[in-house]
Amino acid sequence: MITSDLIADSQKYLMNTYTRQPLVLVKGRGAVVYDSDGREYLDFVAGVATNNLGHCHPRVVVALQKQAQRLMHVSNHYHNEPQIAFAKALVTNSFGDKVFFCNSGAEAVEAAIKLARRYSREVLRKDRYEIITMLGSFHGRTMGALAATAQEKFHTTFEPLTPGFRYVPFNDLSAVKAAVNERTCAVLVEPIQGEGGVYVPSDDFLPALRKLCDEHQLLLILDEVQTGLGRTGKLFAYEHWGVKPDAMALAKGLGSGMAIGALVTTAAAAQAFTPGSHGSTFGGNPLACAAGIASLETILEDNIIVHSVERLGNYFLQGLNDLKQKYPFVRDVRGKGLLIGMELDFAGKEIVAACLREGFLINCTMDTVLRFMPPLIISDVEIDQLLEALERVFKKQ
Numbered sequence: 001m002i003t004s005d006l007i008a009d010s011q012k013y014l015m016n017t018y019t020r021q022p023l024v025l026v027k028g029r030g031a032v033v034y035d036s037d038g039r040e041y042l043d044f045v046a047g048v049a050t051n052n053l054g055h056c057h058p059r060v061v062v063a064l065q066k067q068a069q070r071l072m073h074v075s076n077h078y079h080n081e082p083q084i085a086f087a088k089a090l091v092t093n094s095f096g097d098k099v100f101f102c103n104s105g106a107e108a109v110e111a112a113i114k115l116a117r118r119y120s121r122e123v124l125r126k127d128r129y130e131i132i133t134m135l136g137s138f139h140g141r142t143m144g145a146l147a148a149t150a151q152e153k154f155h156t157t158f159e160p161l162t163p164g165f166r167y168v169p170f171n172d173l174s175a176v177k178a179a180v181n182e183r184t185c186a187v188l189v190e191p192i193q194g195e196g197g198v199y200v201p202s203d204d205f206l207p208a209l210r211k212l213c214d215e216h217q218l219l220l221i222l223d224e225v226q227t228g229l230g231r232t233g234k235l236f237a238y239e240h241w242g243v244k245p246d247a248m249a250l251a252k253g254l255g256s257g258m259a260i261g262a263l264v265t266t267a268a269a270a271q272a273f274t275p276g277s278h279g280s281t282f283g284g285n286p287l288a289c290a291a292g293i294a295s296l297e298t299i300l301e302d303n304i305i306v307h308s309v310e311r312l313g314n315y316f317l318q319g320l321n322d323l324k325q326k327y328p329f330v331r332d333v334r335g336k337g338l339l340i341g342m343e344l345d346f347a348g349k350e351i352v353a354a355c356l357r358e359g360f361l362i363n364c365t366m367d368t369v370l371r372f373m374p375p376l377i378i379s380d381v382e383i384d385q386l387l388e389a390l391e392r393v394f395k396k397q
């Protein structure tokens, strides 16, 4: 089928929920993807910070092939090996003691919301339910996660929202303090706001939140759906600040492209859930967990975080800052590891389209923030290529 017919069918048969670029991606290898006309692109979107190991990493592919031949799905009324092994691996490599598996970021956040309310009521025996979240946050599109997401543009026309959320400015401890009351049970925050424009908090913010939560017996829930699994130069972003949460939502990079989400918690917080209190039919299925194990093992065994993310993140940030010096319309460059934002003083849509014509996939969030989140296996050369393309595009502005 020719590309224009494919796109026509896409528009005819799919709901109109995304602004899609006019290309059909058909295959990928490493940081490169190919469209239906055989054109090649360097992928700095990586499925929105998801394809951490690039496209079709051989180790993930083999793990999936093997598992698909053995067992793809069983009910959670039974145990299955990949789920147990993946939970163990996540616990071994994080602050956590226990894992609940689901299928997406929004679902991991939903699990966190339910856990926080139930923890207060069933474990602490306090009838509290309010969760403090941050303006500009993004936690997903389901009704609970949507209410947690403190951005009006996502709420409008979907009201009434799930009650029980209070919004405060990001990175503003006194605002969080002022919002705590006798109904508060948790604080939910992204360690670095991703969709909201790549905002890194000041170094004292998360430690101070930890302290505040301890003082009031609140759960500190980190939404690491975007920042987790090496994206920011640590396996989990909380490590940058030496802060341990009570619960952490994971998804995007967790399965290198397979749909899987997880809520990781301390043993204390995990007491909130008992048989019947939460669940998911597909959550923790053997196939998704096999991809998860292969991804995590590859990240750790190949030392990808220290060898690539930390070093290349700094290199990339430097290159983008050099462009900022040259082009005054670049307002700001910020980020950590391979999650980087470049804020322009105009809408970034045209830049995204121009980069596409140059053979580079990049993203733009909040209208004016170009967002770069390449696979963690990206190379220096590939980063240079993007920087050169960006410069060619900027020159024409």
Ligand SMILES: *Cc1c(COP(=O)(O)O)cnc(C)c1O
Pocket: 103, 104, 105, 106, 107, 109, 138, 139, 140, 141, 190, 194, 195, 223, 224, 225, 226, 251, 252
């Ligand atoms: C993408 C994202 C989500 C939602 O994940 P889905 O898998 O799309 O439901 C939640 N939180 C953060 C921080 C995200 O970046």
